[in-house]
Amino acid sequence: MSNISEAMKAAVGTVTARTTSYPISESDIRKWALAVYWPDKPPAYFIDPAEAAKTVHGGIVAPEDFNPFAWASAGHESLITNSLRAGTNDPDSTEKSLGIEGPGLTFMLNGGMVCEYGVRMRAGDVITSEASVGEYSEREGRLGLMLFSRSISTWTNQKGEMVKRTTGTLIRY
């Protein structure tokens, strides 16, 4: 018997939230690079505009893992108005946040994430993150029927260019 209800299938593709960053500054990029390379020095092309100008990017670009929402967001819009109440660590919180009933499974674990990269982020960019519901699938595993649900976060810049698309997988059983 499947744990994927018709309501869950219908929810696939739903955009649930939109968050907008403040304009990225070179200082943001430097701070991020300093943090992720600590205690080593980051490459000069993340710090020094003259060094960055020698690269194919022609200036400073952010490390791929840079998060413009790490400190604060300029705006956030939740697009789901009929969310159901979910407790902390509720395995059904994904569906309840969409206003539908979940499958009522007991256990959940992080199934990992995959990220596809587009254009690089650079100073002045305003990034919009759009969260949406990804596909559901099921597979028989050692612990019984496992439910795989995916959440998608798509970042675009102010030109509408895709910066990255991250798909997270939640495993429930």
Added chain:
Amino acid sequence: MDDEAARAEGFDAAIGQGNHQWAVVHRMLRELTGPNGTITRVEIQFRSPNIKGQVLTARGRVTSRADDSLALDIWTEDQHGTTLGVGTASVTLPS
């Protein structure tokens, strides 16, 4: 998270976010591509959290190459060689 909160959840000490492993993996891939190469795709499954006091290392092994495009198996491990995260990546080297 502090140590006390982590111990209440069954960990030995404060745990780091998966984003920490994510950043170390990207640093390793950038060292491979240089500033003019491209990281096109990264996939990772976090099998164990990174815990305060661990020394985190990212490693990769090239599994295939087509012109300038490389496919890699990637993983993170602690100072004892215990695997924390595993995955794959695709990068393009500068022409």
